[in-house]
Amino acid sequence: LTFPxxxxxxxxxxxxxxxxxxxxxxxxxDGFVASGVACGLKESGNxxxxxxxxxxxxxxxxxxxxxxxxxxAIVRAKTLDPGGxxxxxxxxxxxxAATGAQGLADTNEMGQRAAAxxxxxxxxxxxxxxxxxxxxxxxxxxxxGIDLAVAGMSxxxxxxxAEAICTTDRAPKAGAFTLELSSxxxxxxxxxxxxxxxxxxxxxxxxFVSTDASLRAxxxxxxxxxxxxxxxxxxxxxxxMSPSDTLxxxxxxxxxxxxxxxxxxxxxxxxxxxxxxxxxxVLDGEGAEHAVRLVVEGxxxxxxxxxxxxxxxxxxxxxxxxxxxxxxxGRISQAVGQALIGSEGPTEFSLSFDGRAADDADVxxxxxxxxxxxxxxxxxxxxxxxxxxxxxxxxxxxxNADYTT
Amino acid sequence: LTFPxxxxxxxxxxxxxxxxxxxxxxxxxDGFVASGVACGLKESGNxxxxxxxxxxxxxxxxxxxxxxxxxxAIVRAKTLDPGGxxxxxxxxxxxxAATGAQGLADTNEMGQRAAAxxxxxxxxxxxxxxxxxxxxxxxxxxxxGIDLAVAGMSxxxxxxxAEAICTTDRAPKAGAFTLELSSxxxxxxxxxxxxxxxxxxxxxxxxFVSTDASLRAxxxxxxxxxxxxxxxxxxxxxxxMSPSDTLxxxxxxxxxxxxxxxxxxxxxxxxxxxxxxxxxxVLDGEGAEHAVRLVVEGxxxxxxxxxxxxxxxxxxxxxxxxxxxxxxxGRISQAVGQALIGSEGPTEFSLSFDGRAADDADVxxxxxxxxxxxxxxxxxxxxxxxxxxxxxxxxxxxxNADYTT
Numbered sequence: 001l002t003f004p005x006x007x008x009x010x011x012x013x014x015x016x017x018x019x020x021x022x023x024x025x026x027x028x029x030d031g032f033v034a035s036g037v038a039c040g041l042k043e044s045g046n047x048x049x050x051x052x053x054x055x056x057x058x059x060x061x062x063x064x065x066x067x068x069x070x071x072x073a074i075v076r077a078k079t080l081d082p083g084g085x086x087x088x089x090x091x092x093x094x095x096x097a098a099t100g101a102q103g104l105a106d107t108n109e110m111g112q113r114a115a116a117x118x119x120x121x122x123x124x125x126x127x128x129x130x131x132x133x134x135x136x137x138x139x140x141x142x143x144x145g146i147d148l149a150v151a152g153m154s155x156x157x158x159x160x161x162a163e164a165i166c167t168t169d170r171a172p173k174a175g176a177f178t179l180e181l182s183s184x185x186x187x188x189x190x191x192x193x194x195x196x197x198x199x200x201x202x203x204x205x206x207x208f209v210s211t212d213a214s215l216r217a218x219x220x221x222x223x224x225x226x227x228x229x230x231x232x233x234x235x236x237x238x239x240x241m242s243p244s245d246t247l248x249x250x251x252x253x254x255x256x257x258x259x260x261x262x263x264x265x266x267x268x269x270x271x272x273x274x275x276x277x278x279x280x281x282v283l284d285g286e287g288a289e290h291a292v293r294l295v296v297e298g299x300x301x302x303x304x305x306x307x308x309x310x311x312x313x314x315x316x317x318x319x320x321x322x323x324x325x326x327x328x329x330g331r332i333s334q335a336v337g338q339a340l341i342g343s344e345g346p347t348e349f350s351l352s353f354d355g356r357a358a359d360d361a362d363v364x365x366x367x368x369x370x371x372x373x374x375x376x377x378x379x380x381x382x383x384x385x386x387x388x389x390x391x392x393x394x395x396x397x398x399x400n401a402d403y404t405t
Numbered sequence: 406l407t408f409p410x411x412x413x414x415x416x417x418x419x420x421x422x423x424x425x426x427x428x429x430x431x432x433x434x435d436g437f438v439a440s441g442v443a444c445g446l447k448e449s450g451n452x453x454x455x456x457x458x459x460x461x462x463x464x465x466x467x468x469x470x471x472x473x474x475x476x477x478a479i480v481r482a483k484t485l486d487p488g489g490x491x492x493x494x495x496x497x498x499x500x501x502a503a504t505g506a507q508g509l510a511d512t513n514e515m516g517q518r519a520a521a522x523x524x525x526x527x528x529x530x531x532x533x534x535x536x537x538x539x540x541x542x543x544x545x546x547x548x549x550g551i552d553l554a555v556a557g558m559s560x561x562x563x564x565x566x567a568e569a570i571c572t573t574d575r576a577p578k579a580g581a582f583t584l585e586l587s588s589x590x591x592x593x594x595x596x597x598x599x600x601x602x603x604x605x606x607x608x609x610x611x612x613f614v615s616t617d618a619s620l621r622a623x624x625x626x627x628x629x630x631x632x633x634x635x636x637x638x639x640x641x642x643x644x645x646m647s648p649s650d651t652l653x654x655x656x657x658x659x660x661x662x663x664x665x666x667x668x669x670x671x672x673x674x675x676x677x678x679x680x681x682x683x684x685x686x687v688l689d690g691e692g693a694e695h696a697v698r699l700v701v702e703g704x705x706x707x708x709x710x711x712x713x714x715x716x717x718x719x720x721x722x723x724x725x726x727x728x729x730x731x732x733x734x735g736r737i738s739q740a741v742g743q744a745l746i747g748s749e750g751p752t753e754f755s756l757s758f759d760g761r762a763a764d765d766a767d768v769x770x771x772x773x774x775x776x777x778x779x780x781x782x783x784x785x786x787x788x789x790x791x792x793x794x795x796x797x798x799x800x801x802x803x804x805n806a807d808y809t810t
Contacts, residue, residue: 019507068741068750098738098754133735134763238721241743316643316721316797317805330538331645333503337474338646345473349503358539392800393719393806400722401729 015268017180024176025158026189029212034157036164039145041093049145050164053087058252059217060085061224065245071097083217089114096129117150162191179269186213195283214253220391223267231274237285239314284353287395296376299383313341319392325367327358419674422585429581430563431594434617439562441569444550446498454550455569458492463657464622465490466629470650470659476502488622494519501534523557569597584674591618619658628672636679643691644719692800700780704788714792716744724797730772732763753784
């Protein structure tokens, strides 16, 4: 079982030459091995610890949460060379966040043990953890999990790795793509998790990308940052920013680094892969039944358009109306007015649901779709923003009223 | 039926000499008449149009929403002398918002017709509307309602007026208080509505206060603004700011205006009355089962404390945990970290539930209370903020998924 693909392929912004490889994963690109095991961190008995590693020297791009109380793995990650990472060890079921000095020692031990098991430099091994905040690791369980995962590393391990990083996700979100470059085709694999505590800059999420492309570390870092802006920073499930957000891209190609037009094309391809993953997170948002693209046009600036889109997308009234398939545009105008506090209100305000007016007879059919657009036009300038958001459902409340108890 | 009083009377901050008058309403102060009628704006057949008026010359204090797309009644209100209002005509069932020039003409007609019926200057008659946004008034229904309400004005009409302004409120929120001043006792009556689209500056709400105190208009305006800061700007149900928020205080005392210490005491009394109303709105928040006071201390500044409190109070994850009676403090630390983005994280972070730690055996009993405190201490300065918030429940989602359909 993996998460169904995004139906609205026009949302992805894929460049020519990018193609999904059916059944692909993070171990589809050449030279990557992975594993995912169940060691007992999750009460369910599901897989809860995974390792992904390049078998060859690699470079990396890394983006981390900007939450001011980061998880301990983020504290550790900030001490590492972001361009020199070849592997990641990650667990679910416990975020190892707000656990202080002991938690930092635990995540260091986690990285060291995984690196030692694979014969690697610990400074090339990133750590990540996702799950409940504020609980100490059971380190005996973690140690056993790492040893199991190290022993199980294989070139077929990508799907198990994708399972091991999930928490409240309905299904793993994983895939692989080929991308044609003038210098030849490269392969990009991706595994991501994220369902709640999701909001832009960054969404609460883990996303690990493997590729056999050859890049200079500084180019990969720029491409990773650019891809984040066009994908994970453009989604919101619940407006909440996690202390654990991590995007790691590992590139292990050994030929001449791609440059110029190929580098630009790789960046567009990486952005499309990340957007594909980001929209999957929205579709798999906790309790979500709909993924809606909010398209705000005609704002004074892109920044203002973004503020308007987020005010709409994070409004529990709008999100409940999307759930209820209710074209309640008054709540959208209310959110727009709240976003524009301190400025003159817009002289023009129009909106549509996949091109249909709120009072159109067919708007109910649009709102029954899993994926659709809500477009808002303000008519006061060239500013534009796209934001993908989920709806607020009874299942969201159930999940989050009962999550730790 | 009226809404039950606030149990945590220590939350009110009442000055000495303020006492609740059982069964009181906006017509309890001398010289006020009111009515509330059912004219057909609500499908339920409940009362949906009301008028409150002073029978004597009066002065007023007025605070309006800062939403940049205000309702048409707010557009009209901004053209009036805020100190010269003696009466209000208000309807529920239709917000007359985002209705443009026709909506503005409709609210003007509403004010003129009510004023003519009472033999008053239309410039002294405020209008207000609450309900669904984006629908034109049925003016024939409104006209009939105004005529009925004018015909029914009486000194016993306060309770009917309080009913007529409700939308999704579970019950009217109304009362009256006496306040001892050195110059003698004054009476303050209040009727308020608000259950959803509630957030500080201002909450989505209507609140109408009548008093037989004698004040200068400029002093009453200052007292009204100060009372708003200490009450309606300190609550949040869903973080959404309405385009219709209105607080009107009418004072019709005919003696010497109160000044000096009495004015300060009146301001404290008015603030306490408004806070009483504000906390009732939180208790009556859409679907709410809990009203929680978030007390943030030890922030760098009061402004930072306020930002932290709002990040916690508007987090759907925290709000769901309050509903689920789950002392999930990791979600609180996550929200704090999100609020403090761009600054150093706090070196100290502790929290308690009515004084009990999150892992205290009795914390479940605290979280079963309708009203309790969550205190967060950051240890980085003298900044402090109080914010009253409701929880996020299945009933909230049900109400807002189905509200207009």
